Amino acid sequence: MQHPFRFLASLMVLAVVAACTLPRGAAIESEVIRNQDNDDAAFSVVPITKDNVSQLATWPTTGWEGHYHWFARDPGPKSNVIRPGDQIDLVIWDNQENSLLTGDTQQNVALTGITVSPNGSIFVPYIDEVRISGSTPDAARRQIEEQLRAVVPDPQVQLAVTSGPDNSVDAVRGFNAPGTYPLPNRNYSILSLMSAAGGISDSLQNPLVRVIRGGSSYEIRAGDLFDRPSANVILRGGDQIIVEEDDRYFVALGATGSETIVPFTQERINAIEALALVDGIDDARANPKGVLILRDYTRKDLRADGSGPTKTQVVFAVDLTSADSLFAARKFNVNPGDLVMATESSVTSIRTIFGLVGSVVGVGNALDNN
CATH class of the missing domain: 3.30.1950.10 (wza like domain)
Structure with missing residues (x-):
């Protein structure tokens, strides 16, 4: 004969299943993109595929200008020239x-x-x-x-x-020895100045080098400056050099390997690289078909002809089980301020239910044996 407590426990499990509100660490894909087909939906959902990834690359950039602007190298003669103020x-x-x-x-x-x-x-x-x-x-x-x-x-x-002010450059900040440095000749490069100024401060993570010249600003990541000989430009009198942290980031949430704010470690990061930076997705929890990238656009970015976003909020979807989507995701760049979310698999909820049922049955069996 079934123990009355066991029957009561079974009712409790059924109530939990019926409520279908189980504790989870991430949203299920359908919960995020529900109501997407409604005319008044505030967002649109765009799957990333090989057929549209090239067009998506032409959409307005968000969070920054889309690239850092650096100038071409112009060595000039090896002798210095006299300037006013010398x-x-x-x-x-x-x-x-x-x-x-x-x-x-x-x-x-x-x-x-x-x-x-x-x-x-x-x-x-x-x-x-x-x-x-x-x-x-x-x-x-x-x-x-x-x-x-x-x-x-x-x-x-x-x-x-x-040398006077017009034949000197300023290492403003971000250096171990900031200050004003005379140009010994017209071939004085930015790497030479950085060396004279004691190098970049160790306190800076992901340093960005900025040169202010004639009212214009030019930027390059320090790593790119060190790696590309052609980027070692010649300085001009009056240049001001600032080194600061690259403040771009994206946010990782859900069933990713880690939920955190992720700084940009290179000039551009594609969707696959973004996942790699957060240790991928949680194999036990994540839905590999439901990796979502949420992005905000401004109203001026909208394009009624379909050549750009039609709504200010767009959810880009990546299916990690599809080779087509995987290859396309390698060409789709994550923008600063994007939210990268790995949704949770519905199987996880089912496992939770079975776990609860198993626990209750175990309790019931224990009661029967008493």
């Missing part, structure tokens, strides 16, 4: 007697600390203004010698330049 030191030699420049007992005169004016000129006694901005130090020396010949038969000039 300090010039002149030593003029004149061996003739009764020289206009030197005294009776000396053969040279030193003119130090001459600042190149905003119009690019310096004042030299007896020849007035000499424009030297844009000239190399050697060319400026020859030019001064040539103009001095009108008053000095055989002058010889020594010229030294101390």
